[in-house]
Amino acid sequence: xxxxxxxxxxxxxxxxxxxxTYIQDYSDHxxxxxxxxxxxxxxxGYASTSDREGESIALQFLAMGYHAAVLRYSCAPARxxxxxxxxxxxxxxxxxxxxxxxxxxxxxxxxxxxxxxHLAASLGMFWNEDFxxxxxxxxxxxxxxxxxxGMILCYPVITSGEYAHTGSFECLLGNRGRELSERLSLExxxxxxxxxxxxxxxFEDQAVPVxxxxxxxxxxxxxGISTEFHMYPKGGHxxxxxxxxxxxxxxxxxxxxxxxxxxxxxxxxxxxxxxxxGKGEYRWPHL
Numbered sequence: 521x522x523x524x525x526x527x528x529x530x531x532x533x534x535x536x537x538x539x540x541t542y543i544q545d546y547s548d549h550x551x552x553x554x555x556x557x558x559x560x561x562x563x564x565g566y567a568s569t570s571d572r573e574g575e576s577i578a579l580q581f582l583a584m585g586y587h588a589a590v591l592r593y594s595c596a597p598a599r600x601x602x603x604x605x606x607x608x609x610x611x612x613x614x615x616x617x618x619x620x621x622x623x624x625x626x627x628x629x630x631x632x633x634x635x636x637x638h639l640a641a642s643l644g645m646f647w648n649e650d651f652x653x654x655x656x657x658x659x660x661x662x663x664x665x666x667x668x669x670g671m672i673l674c675y676p677v678i679t680s681g682e683y684a685h686t687g688s689f690e691c692l693l694g695n696r697g698r699e700l701s702e703r704l705s706l707e708x709x710x711x712x713x714x715x716x717x718x719x720x721x722x723f724e725d726q727a728v729p730v731x732x733x734x735x736x737x738x739x740x741x742x743x744g745i746s747t748e749f750h751m752y753p754k755g756g757h758x759x760x761x762x763x764x765x766x767x768x769x770x771x772x773x774x775x776x777x778x779x780x781x782x783x784x785x786x787x788x789x790x791x792x793x794x795x796x797x798g799k800g801e802y803r804w805p806h807l
Contacts, residue, residue: 521545522621530609531655532602534594539610542578542588546622556627556789557587557614558672561607563634563758566595566691572758572766572773573633573674577782580761584786587623589614593639596691600704601651603692607643608652608666612659627792630668631785634728634758635688637676638706641736644671644717645709670792671717672785675725675757678732680705685728707735716746718788720781727757748788752778 522543529537544555558581562573569592578588591610593603611628618625632640646652648663659665677688680701689701702708717740721733730751740747755775760766762778 526610526613528591528593528606528609530602530605532594532598533606534598534602536592537594537606538592539613540575540590540592541621542582542590543621543623544582544587552585552622554618554622554624555585555587556629556792557589557623558789559607559610559614559628559630559640559668560588560590561593561630561632561636561639562590563632563636564595565685565688566603566635566638567687568595569593569636570633570758570760572760572768573636576761576766577631577633580782584782586789587621596694599694599696600692600700601655603639604642604646605652605655607639608647609656609659611643611647611668612656612665615665616659627669627789629670629672629789629792631672631674632676633674633760635677635685635692637673638678638688638692638704640668640671641673641676641678641706641717642704643668644715645706645711648713667713668715670715670789671719672788673717673719673733673736674781675721675728675759676719676732676736677728678706678736683729683731683735685732707739710736710739710743710745712743712745714740714743714745716792718748718785720750720752720778720784722752722755722757722759722775722778724753724755725757748784750781750784752781754778 562569630640647666721730762775
């Protein structure tokens, strides 16, 4: 296994931002030529990146036969767009090494929990924005290298409106004003280039209300973006795998009804249709 930490430094990054890879070894004895990869963004309200929503999730996807990578992105006092640029850089890094790592370039999916879901969905909305390609032009002049092929969003922060998780937006933006907050209310940014999505949330979530996911699902539906959505009746916020492996020390994060989400996401990934991007050339600066 290629288990390596790549230091990620883009404009606005804090020391310690890194991408940790879990790349399974290729073998001539296996029929598998290349594997999908799940790029994981832990939650934490843009104040930190939760250990409960990182490696444990990566290992579950590994057991399903995928590669995985966990991005420990810059949080407060870092501000937007540092974390998004780090995620875009990570996506391009993976595409740039896809042949060597035996990654299926048409099945590179971003996954995120809570505020990490906001980050993952932000890449889904903004991957073809000029500010990303211009800032990361040393990697590639092409927008397509930053595009996720799909999004797995777990109880995501989405809206800056009535149902906002205000703490996440305060950590992400500081006092930078309502206009940017509106721009990052992601249900308003869905467009024809937004990738397909798998989303789950709980009806009882009091920290990040389920309306965040519902608003996004409605927007995806309006644009005709293929979406699978599951709303579980029981369970609070921050469940991660919803089992004992990722339970909080204070308890309360085991919810049997919600444990099916990762198997459902597995089925969703297995039936993803290719989108045919990521064929460009890449230039790699030293990390």
